[in-house]
Amino acid sequence: MRLIGLVVSGALLASTGLAQLNVAKDPISTGQTSPEGVACDLARAFINRDSKQFLVITVKDGNDEYRKFLKNMSRAMAAEKKRKTPSRGGPKAIVTCYAARSLSLSGPKSAAYALFNFNDVKFVDVKVRLVNGETRLNRTLVIQDQDKRWYVHPRPDLVSTLSAGLNNEAPSSKEWKPLKG
DSSP: OOBOOSOOSOOOOOOOTTOOOOOOOSSSOOSTTSHHHHHHHHHHHHHTTOHHHHHHHBOOOOOHHHHHHHHHHHHHHHHHHHSSSOOTTSEEEEEEEBOOBOOSSSHHHHHHHHTTOOSEEEEEEEEEEETTSOEEEEEEEEEEOTTSOEEEESOGGGOHHHHTTGGGSOOOOSBOOOOOO
């Protein structure tokens, strides 16, 4: 299976506070109250070419390289939005969201708590259909901060203590299903 990220290049450091966006027009998870919701919202930010949504749901703290990445990604998304038609290699729709999973290695969860004061760290696989008709599976690192909201970390390679073993995990097989109630 080929895993690729939705993220191709950089975005803007968010000063958006705790704003939360719920923009789902599909029956798939949305929002920062679940790891699946925020992972799907990352896909939607790219589908809608929405740099503001991207900035709301991304982890806020990071080193200079991460902040530069966020700034560049935001600019790239804004430029993409100005195009009349989206890039053929860009995402068009969410096909499947898989249930969030903890990483197999215990180090990332320990580091999330001890080094960064996060509550939890997991990953979510989201399958998207691209504008050109192909599908791609995107593995998204998600982090629950002290505010109990989930955030995506679009550059997990920059924080190996949180993402150790991320791309070595087996493919997800359990689809996310909405809670019945």
